[in-house]
Amino acid sequence: MKKVMEITLGIVTAVxxxxxxxxxxxxAQAGAAFGYDLLWAxxxxxxxxxxxxxxxxxxxxVSKHTIVDGMRERFGFPFFAIVLIGITVVLFIVLVAELxxxxxxxxxxTGIGFPWWAIPVSLAVWFLMWKGTFSLIxxxxxxxxxxxxxxxxxxxxLHPDWGSAAHGLLPTFPGDQKAKYGFIAVSILxxxxxxxxxxxxxxxxxxxKWDESYIPINRVIAGLGMTFGGVLSMGVLIAAAxxxxxxxxxxxxxxxxxxxxxxxxxxxxxxxxxASMLFACLxxxxxxxxxxxxxFAQGFGWNWSENLAPSKNARFAFTYTVIILLAAVPLLLGxxxxxxxxxxxxxxxxxxxxxxxxxLFLMNDPIYLGKYRNGxxxxxxxxxxxxxxxxxAVISIPLEIIGG
Amino acid sequence: xxxxxLLLVSVTFATACKPPAPAEQLDSALSWIGTAEMAxxxxxxxxxxxxxxxxxxxxxxxxxxxxxNDLLKSPPTNADTAAxxxxxxxxxxxxxxxxxxxxxxxxxxFARELDSLRVxxxxxxxxxxxxxxxx
Numbered sequence: 460m461k462k463v464m465e466i467t468l469g470i471v472t473a474v475x476x477x478x479x480x481x482x483x484x485x486x487a488q489a490g491a492a493f494g495y496d497l498l499w500a501x502x503x504x505x506x507x508x509x510x511x512x513x514x515x516x517x518x519x520x521v522s523k524h525t526i527v528d529g530m531r532e533r534f535g536f537p538f539f540a541i542v543l544i545g546i547t548v549v550l551f552i553v554l555v556a557e558l559x560x561x562x563x564x565x566x567x568x569t570g571i572g573f574p575w576w577a578i579p580v581s582l583a584v585w586f587l588m589w590k591g592t593f594s595l596i597x598x599x600x601x602x603x604x605x606x607x608x609x610x611x612x613x614x615x616x617l618h619p620d621w622g623s624a625a626h627g628l629l630p631t632f633p634g635d636q637k638a639k640y641g642f643i644a645v646s647i648l649x650x651x652x653x654x655x656x657x658x659x660x661x662x663x664x665x666x667x668k669w670d671e672s673y674i675p676i677n678r679v680i681a682g683l684g685m686t687f688g689g690v691l692s693m694g695v696l697i698a699a700a701x702x703x704x705x706x707x708x709x710x711x712x713x714x715x716x717x718x719x720x721x722x723x724x725x726x727x728x729x730x731x732x733x734a735s736m737l738f739a740c741l742x743x744x745x746x747x748x749x750x751x752x753x754x755f756a757q758g759f760g761w762n763w764s765e766n767l768a769p770s771k772n773a774r775f776a777f778t779y780t781v782i783i784l785l786a787a788v789p790l791l792l793g794x795x796x797x798x799x800x801x802x803x804x805x806x807x808x809x810x811x812x813x814x815x816x817x818x819l820f821l822m823n824d825p826i827y828l829g830k831y832r833n834g835x836x837x838x839x840x841x842x843x844x845x846x847x848x849x850x851x852a853v854i855s856i857p858l859e860i861i862g863g
Numbered sequence: 864x865x866x867x868x869l870l871l872v873s874v875t876f877a878t879a880c881k882p883p884a885p886a887e888q889l890d891s892a893l894s895w896i897g898t899a900e901m902a903x904x905x906x907x908x909x910x911x912x913x914x915x916x917x918x919x920x921x922x923x924x925x926x927x928x929x930x931x932n933d934l935l936k937s938p939p940t941n942a943d944t945a946a947x948x949x950x951x952x953x954x955x956x957x958x959x960x961x962x963x964x965x966x967x968x969x970x971x972x973f974a975r976e977l978d979s980l981r982v983x984x985x986x987x988x989x990x991x992x993x994x995x996x997x998x
Contacts, residue, residue: 570914706897707988709890714919715898721905729911 466679468598473512473684476601478610478691479743480560481553481650481804483736484710484797486692487719489643490699491710492636495619495627498693500644502628504651505689507844509681510837511815514822515657516677519664522827526661527757529821538817543758545813547751550655552803554747554786558584559796560740563713564733577790584744585783589776593666593765596749600742607739609731611694613723617701624697641855642805648848649807651692654814655750662753666766674831698723712797752779805859809852815845885939889991892930892951896984899923899958903977906965913965920962927955939994947994950987954980 489497519525524532531539561580562573587596633640664673702722703710710716720728749765755778756763762772769776789799819841822833899920906916931951938944957980964973 567915568912570912570918702901703897706901707890707893708897708901709894711894712922714915714922717915717919718898718901718905718911721901721908721910725905725908725910727910729905729915 462676466676469676469680470684470687471605472598472601473680474601474605474608474687474691476597476604476739476742476746477685477688478604478607478695478735478739479650479653480556480736480740480796480800481646481653481743481807482692483560483695483739484713484716484800485643485646485650485804486695487699487703487716488710488801489647490696490701491703491708492643493633493640494700494704495624495697496631496633497640497644497647498624498627498696499630500647501651501689501692501696503844503847504648505685505692507648507652507841508656508689509685510841511652511657511818512660512685513678513681514818514833514837514841515661516664516669516681517674517831518822518828519661520669520673520677521671521829521831523665524827525665525753525757526657526818526821527754529827530817531758533821533824533827534817539758542813542817543754545810546654546754549803549806549810550747550751550754551782551786552799552806553653553655554744554751554782555789555794556796556800556803557740557744557747558783558786559790559794559799560713560736561744562790563796564737564740567714567717568730568733573796574791574793577787580790581783581787584741584748585780587745588748588765588779588783589769591745591765593663596742596745596765597663600738600745603738604735604742606731607691607735609720609724609728609735610691610698613720613728614694614697614701616723617698619697619701624693638855638858641851642801642859645808645848645852645855646801646804647692648844648851649804649809649811651689652811652815652844652848653807654811655747657814657818658750658753659746662749662757662763666764671831695719748779748783751782752776805852805856808848809856811845812849815841885934885937885994888930888934889939889994892927892934893984893988893991895923895927895930896954896958896980896987899954899961900977900980900984903961903973903980907970907974907977913968917962917965920958920965924955924958924962927951927958931955941994943990946990950983950990954983954987957983 486501489500515526518529522529530542558577558580559573562576565576565580566573669677698719699710702719708715717729717732720732722728724731752775753763755761756772756775761774763775764772819833819838821827823838825832902911902916902919905911931948934951935944935948938947957976961973961976961980964976
């Protein structure tokens with residue numbers, strides 16, 4: 460019974476915590492610009508994420524190490540430092556986007572511009588980190604995030620042509636706007652295969668004291684939780700394709716995205732969107748801040764646990780405090796949050812090899828995993844998706860920047 | 864060899880770093896008219912807050928003004944500039960009036976402007992499609 464509860468809670472957490480600013484922005488833009496054509500990118504990203512999350516949980520449960528511990532031990536500090544810098548920069552930009560998402564959700568409800576919310580929002584996130592426990596962040600906020608299921612309801616209520624949607628699950632070459640198509644595909648992959656989830660998930664496995672008996676539970680949570688999460692993203696894309704495309708709307712701002720469900724759910728659509736984004740971005744901001752703090756603390760060998768009082772792991776608490784405050788600065792300066800989000804997701808894609816390749820080496824190391832090390836299927840799926848994502852990123856990011 | 868490579872890179876960047884093409888500008892203009900129409904329709908159904916709708920209409924108006932300026936500075940080839948200017952100016956005017964009508968809480972006049980904007984949107988779409996087909 461306890462295991463069933465753990466699986467249920469794990470799936471609920473995975474579903475409620477799946478969507479965030481990046482996944483909604485990229486899926487909405489994809490649906491508005493290319494209809495169902497980019498559904499394949501969500502499918503591919505979700506498939507890769509299922510394997511990565513399963514691998515992260517298995518690694519921690521068997522080796523009793525986090526990925527960061529393993530990376531530093533196996534490859535040495537100089538290599539780890541390069542990964543640390545690269546991943547921290549990308550995760551920092553992602554955190555800025557998530558904080559912006561919370562600010563924008565409050566902005567559309569109150570009419571007060573998001574820069575004014577930068578400090579209150581950052582303080583709220585910091586306060587939850589300072590006072591909260593790991594399970595509050597993992598379960599509490601994710602349960603609130605279940606409101607994002609409304610995206611699937613909206614998509615279904617708009618009566619999509621399921622045959623065309625199924626066709627979108629296969630990659631196609633666009634007739635025109637090739638750079639934009641590639642850039643959005645890369646951004647979707649970056650939003651789906653977000654490395655912060657791996658660091659967060661494996662650290663959580665250590666916080667929750669997982670052992671080898673958790674391997675089947677881990678597999679079910681990763682498989683079902685991420686699949687349902689991917690379906691949510693697809694719901695956003697399908698709703699955008701049906702709500703925006705007929706009106707010729709090319710989504711470039713959050714204000715436009717907020718209209719996503721006003722046709723499908725006329726009475727509550729707007730407010731459900733605001734609530735969904737508020738909780739989804741809050742959950743993602745907490746997870747990203749924690750992932751950065753975990754990365755530093757585990758990498759430098761400091762005490763770390765979200766379940767300990769800040770006085771017991773001062774450097775860990777100091778790291779997330781500084782990161783959250785710094786992330787408020789671009790918001791105060793009035794950056795374009797939508798562009799930052801799209802760029803952060805594309806950069807995540809471009810840096811995936813830095814995060815994933817060393818992890819694949821760890822997952823094949825018998826010293827850490829013994830008989831539980833990766834099989835050919837896990838290695839192949841992850842390696843292929845990372846390669847596709849990296850190649851697309853290298854080609855499309857410069858084209859998108861040059862093309863304005 | 865190095866000089867040739869440098870020249871090639873410079874030419875590539877010089878030709879690539881260009882402002883959005885007129886076709887993209889036309890699509891963007893249609894997108895913002897569509898946004899105003901969708902936000903307006905939601906407000907008429909009382910499903911979006913006044914402030915959000917007004918701000919979205921103002922954003923549409925500002926962005927449309929910027930796009931119109933750019934389009935008129937370098938209009939698409941074979942385009943009837945006067946007709947293009949007319950439909951964009953009319954749409955901008957309607958969107959500005961809709962934003963003002965929200966502040967005045969005048970729903971009947973707002974609905975009338977919205978209907979007219981829908982007609983303008985259709986005209987703009989046909990006109991832009993014909994321009995794009997000539998490109």
